Amino acid sequence: MAILQPLIDMAEICYQQGIRHVVISPGSRSAALTLAFARHGGFQTHVSIDERAAGFIALGMAQQIDAPVVLICTSGSAAYNFAPAVSEAFFQQIPLLVLTADRPREWQHQYDGQTIYQTAIFGSHVKRSFEISPDYQHPDVQWAINRITNEAVNLASLAPNGPVHINVPIREPFYPTSGEDLKTSEYIRIIQRQTNEVTWPQGAWEELLDEWENASRILIAGGQGKPDGALSAVLTRIADEWHIPVLGDCISNLTGGGEFVRHHDLFLGKKGAGTLGPDLLITFGMSFLSKEFKLFIRKNPPKRHWHIGEDAFLADPFQSVTREIPGKAAAFFDQLFEKLDYQLFVENADLTHDTSFHASWIENERNTRRKKHEMLQNLSSFNDLTLLDLIFRCVNLPYQLHIANSMSVRYANILATETQWSGVFANRGTSGIDGCVSTAIGAAKVNGKPTLLIVGDVAFLYDRNGLLIDNLPQNLKIVVLNNAGGNIFRMIDGPGSLPELETFFETRHAFSARRTCEDLGIAYFGGSDLSEAEAVVKEFLNFNGIALLEGFTNPVENTNVWKALKQACKTGS
Structure with a gap:
């Protein structure tokens, strides 16, 4: 039996339980886990160098296929970087199986690299956290690893769905020798869990x-x-x-x-x-x-x-x-x-x-819809609302819509109501801006549908590392609303009237998505002029492949227009 045979069998259990997608962040201590899944042959593996992005990419996949996706990382702080996605998956009820490689506990506080407290590292943000013994040779440990893997997969898919964590301490040596074939054990025990149908007496x-x-x-x-x-x-x-x-x-x-x-x-x-x-x-x-x-x-x-x-x-x-x-x-x-x-x-x-x-x-619904249309037709400036309204009117395919948090999701909730989408998704479990881009990337890699992401500049910049994944999905279109900062803080009560608004809340910047697109081979479209916007939007939507449209708008104008729209709908009949 191979030294790390139970980890090889862990991959086979996941496969027989129906898991097909694995998102891997490279590392050394996780080599045995990575190779067990990569050499299995039955999984689609996706490599992301940034664990935070990897977590959300896996979340986006699991969100679409409604089945667990495996996440693998090395030991130490790498595991902590999964935390934002794990918490979002927990509150959004999305199934993930998180496998974190670890060093054996006896090496904690011994100045051994990448050694932290990983037991139950995600706290209450997982449905359950398991840890296996690193002493794989004992028959009881082999039995426990088999049982725990089955239990974790079943639990992730048990309503309400959610993330489940297995911490995997691994002793050296953990790289296979030259020519060693990673074969599944002859007997793998699969434990199926029967679901109960709810009946109301x-x-x-x-x-x-x-x-x-x-x-x-x-x-x-x-x-x-x-x-x-x-x-x-x-x-x-x-x-x-x-x-x-x-x-x-x-x-x-x-x-x-x-x-x-x-x-x-x-x-x-x-x-x-x-x-x-x-x-x-x-x-x-x-x-x-x-x-x-x-x-x-x-x-x-x-x-x-x-x-x-x-x-x-x-x-x-x-x-x-x-x-x-x-x-x-x-x-x-x-x-x-x-x-x-x-x-x-x-x-x-x-x-x-x-x-x-x-x-x-x-x-009230009809009157408000009418007022909204009247105001949008009378707008003559290039702002977030006019750009998004134009995009939604020009969409001619059944796009799946992904929306980042802050103002993007609020805009879409008002403007995207009359377009026929194949689905609308947003990370509203924790409502953070971290991972909005990565989630859409993960979704687009598995949904087989034209996918449109609406994201603000800050959320885009915060999550650009999601674009570093292997094989970017060509069915993805990204719209970046670049108003040079966190525009929502200008629109909500409180920070909008503070003298520190621009420095500490909006965090004003002069960055653009153009060079990110150039680095990654993403078709780039930009605009700041209403008279030219329709032609640019149509060219962007008709482009065959992954593309990004960046609209440059003024935060003050955005604020005035948004508040005017809300006020107009609250007055008159």
Whole structure:
């Protein structure tokens, strides 16, 4: 048996459990892990020299394929650089299997390089953390490594999904000898975990239907979630046939023919909006982008609030939840529709809720959409809003849209509402700017779809190392909104009025993405003139291969236009 045979078998277990993608950051102590996966032959391996970028690339892949992706790094601070992506994956419920090579514990505090405390290094930001023994020759250790690997893969894919960590101390020698063939053991034990389907008992349904019937104003609202055709279809039926408003931010991925409420962030702050408060609020999904919606519900709490999801924690950002309903939203709404429809048929009755409540929401939605279009048509300056509005109108393919945090995701939540995307994604688990570029790169490498990333200059500069991965995806287009700093700090209350704004909050700079593109062979397009923008945008979108469009805008103009848009939608009718 090879000295490191259990690590070779670890790769085979991952393969037989269905894992196909491995993101590797080069290192020495991790050589045995790297070679076990690289020489296996069944994995697509992706090499990223920067562990922080590697973590988000793996996250982007796992986000798309809805299956664990393996992350491998060497010992020491390399493991810590996975932490931002691991925490994002934890709060966004994305499955990762993180394998960190380590030196045996007896070498801690012995001035031995790359030796730190790696046991449970990610703390509470993983579903579980394991550590194997470095003494692989003992039969009990071999059994434990087999069991732990199976358990870790199964746990990562158990709802709610998330990252799982295995720390792997490795003794020398860990490089194979010349001519040594890394072969899997003859007998590999695979442990499958059977999933349980959630069923809601009849007694629970009776209580839910009673609460539904006692509610006059019913509102359904979706948080962050992946595209789900079945969910969108049943919510379209509920909205159209029962006249119940269905609300969703762009990252809720609600699609189809239904008239969903998408511009709530622009109109909920206006005078008289309190009449839109529901008696019964039904939410599903993860985080909500709209701060206005969260504040609105906190100020106008419903009598009843059901939340549907597979969370391990009680999530109550609206401070109003009265009932947790475990399971998938599509299945729940499908059964709700069937049970209510059957009950109405048997009783020969109609729904008794207030349909004018739906009419009020839709009227506000249509009026706000109209005001938005009127203002955008009247803008004559080149700014973030006019550039993005032009790009979204020129998109002629079913792009998958990826959005960085800060202003990019807020712009998209207002402007990207009428374009048919194949999916909208953003790192809203922790909402950091780290990893936005890398996540989109990882997604584009596996999704097989034209992919568009909208990112601010600071977030782009912060995560340029993601572009150093081998074989950049040619189906990726990147739009950089370069306003020479963190423009969001000029737009929010607090820092915008401080004399230290430009130095310590916006962090003004004069950098561009042009030389990054030149270094990496990415087609570069730039613009700062509205009269020439449409031609540049079309050339950029039609380019065959990876390309980047950098729009140079003025932060003061961006701020004025954004605030004017929000103000216009909160006044008048």
